[in-house]
Amino acid sequence: MSASVSRRDFGRLFAVGGSAALFADPVWARENAQAGQTPTISGTGEAFWKSVRAQFVMPADLGVLNAANLCPASRPVLEALKRESDSVDRDPSGQNRARLTGEKESLRKALASFLRVTPEEIVITRNTSEANNFVSSGLDLKAGDEVIVFHDNHPSNLTAWNEKARRFGFTVIEIPQVNPHPGMEHYINAYKKAITSKTRILTFTHLSSSVGDLFPAKELCALAREHGVMSLVDGAQSFGLLDVNLADISPDFYTGSAHKWPCGARECGVLYINARAHKNIWPSIYSAYPGAVGISRTFESFGQRDEATMIAFREALEFQTKVGRAAIEKRSRELANQLIAGLSKLPDVKVWTSPNPALNAAVVSFQPGSLNPQRLGQALYEKDKIGTAGRGGQDRGGLRASPHFYNSPEEVDRLVGAVAKYLKNGV
Numbered sequence: 187m188s189a190s191v192s193r194r195d196f197g198r199l200f201a202v203g204g205s206a207a208l209f210a211d212p213v214w215a216r217e218n219a220q221a222g223q224t225p226t227i228s229g230t231g232e233a234f235w236k237s238v239r240a241q242f243v244m245p246a247d248l249g250v251l252n253a254a255n256l257c258p259a260s261r262p263v264l265e266a267l268k269r270e271s272d273s274v275d276r277d278p279s280g281q282n283r284a285r286l287t288g289e290k291e292s293l294r295k296a297l298a299s300f301l302r303v304t305p306e307e308i309v310i311t312r313n314t315s316e317a318n319n320f321v322s323s324g325l326d327l328k329a330g331d332e333v334i335v336f337h338d339n340h341p342s343n344l345t346a347w348n349e350k351a352r353r354f355g356f357t358v359i360e361i362p363q364v365n366p367h368p369g370m371e372h373y374i375n376a377y378k379k380a381i382t383s384k385t386r387i388l389t390f391t392h393l394s395s396s397v398g399d400l401f402p403a404k405e406l407c408a409l410a411r412e413h414g415v416m417s418l419v420d421g422a423q424s425f426g427l428l429d430v431n432l433a434d435i436s437p438d439f440y441t442g443s444a445h446k447w448p449c450g451a452r453e454c455g456v457l458y459i460n461a462r463a464h465k466n467i468w469p470s471i472y473s474a475y476p477g478a479v480g481i482s483r484t485f486e487s488f489g490q491r492d493e494a495t496m497i498a499f500r501e502a503l504e505f506q507t508k509v510g511r512a513a514i515e516k517r518s519r520e521l522a523n524q525l526i527a528g529l530s531k532l533p534d535v536k537v538w539t540s541p542n543p544a545l546n547a548a549v550v551s552f553q554p555g556s557l558n559p560q561r562l563g564q565a566l567y568e569k570d571k572i573g574t575a576g577r578g579g580q581d582r583g584g585l586r587a588s589p590h591f592y593n594s595p596e597e598v599d600r601l602v603g604a605v606a607k608y609l610k611n612g613v
């Protein structure tokens with residue numbers, strides 16, 4: 187609440203013509219008020235994780251294991267989003283918004299600290315798709331240049347390169363995906379063999395969204411540096427899940443989204459541009475309101491932004507830091523390995539994800555025998571209150587489940603039990 191408009195005034199403002207219901211406090215805010223307190227994180231073991239779950243507004247009986255697609259925001263994030271959005275709508279003056287410039291820089295600092303790099307290397311984007319495309323559009327690539335990509339990349343890091351190759355004349359070399367994960371050495375060797383004197387950049391997905399194959403990010407970025415080649419790590423599935431240390435991995439570019447594993451507000455993201463690569467990349471957008479430091483001064487003139495979302499994103503990073511980043515990674519990976527172990531025991535289920543914990547991380551895909559994956563996914567949601575994602579097509583089709591730190595061993599067991607039931611009785 188800004189000092190100039192009290193909560194009561196705000197309520198009165200909208201209590202006309204039935205608008206009050208439209209602007210009423212959301213359910214979670216009422217729940218907090220009724221409980222007379224905001225739940226806090228405390229305890230140890232499962233009690234600790236229960237208290238973490240209580241920070242999310244998902245109903246207790248709904249187990250959504252779909253973090254690779256979209257994560258819910260926690261209560262502190264939702265509160266920040268609502269507070270800051272309301273503030274701008276109550277008082278959209280330049281004076282009220284002026285303070286928000288500082289908030290954007292504060293998010294930049296938080297992102298830098300979270301990824302263990304400097305604020306001068308951080309660009310605040312809308313999402314990973316945009317960040318990946320800023321790289322493929324922003325480099326001076328021409329006929330004769332080569333770009334090495336992993337075939338199992340997301341379209342924003344695969345189709346994007348192929349389309350820009352058609353436009354600018356450079357060549358894309360694709361590294362085929364192998365299932366099951368053939369081991370880190372396989373991909374290191376595949377990239378090594380593909381590098382030529384024409385290679386300008388190599389790119390891969392830190393953790394694949396298809397089946398959760400983990401990539402040797404540090405080794406591939408080192409390989410790129412040894413050959414004077416740039417590297418782009420698509421971190422959509424590692425940012426906010428793994429305890430990522432970019433100072434150690436040292437890519438030229440790394441990208442991520444707030445609305446996936448960091449559990450931030452929707453439609454915000456990050457593009458890390460290593461200081462050594464600043465000279466190599468052109469901005470794709472020229473507009474107003476640049477960032478205040480480093481590359482953001484020239485690269486981040488994106489026009490009007492939603493600072494409420496940025497403040498909420500910072501809150502999400504703080505929330506994860508409070509829970510413990512190493513603990514979050516450990517918990518999500520344990521749940522995924524529990525799921526792999528459970529599914530592997532079911533007859534006819536083909537698990538596409540490697541059972542080797544050194545090669546996987548919290549994204550699990552499987553073919554549920556001869557069951558129709560779409561119908562199974564629907565039954566799991568409607569009858570068992572479990573959210574998964576369908577993987578259509580011939581390429582390692584089936585269902586994907588991606589547990590995060592707000593999920594529980596019970597939800598994983600419920601999923602395995604329900605799949606077993608449908609395998610036996612049909613959907």
Ligand SMILES: Cc1ncc(COP(=O)(O)O)c(C=O)c1O
Pocket residue numbers: 254255313314315316339340342343391393394395420422423443
């Ligand atoms: C590996 C990977 N890269 C990029 C993206 C795109 O993320 P966004 O939709 O947040 O831009 C995704 C989304 O699932 C992804 O899995």
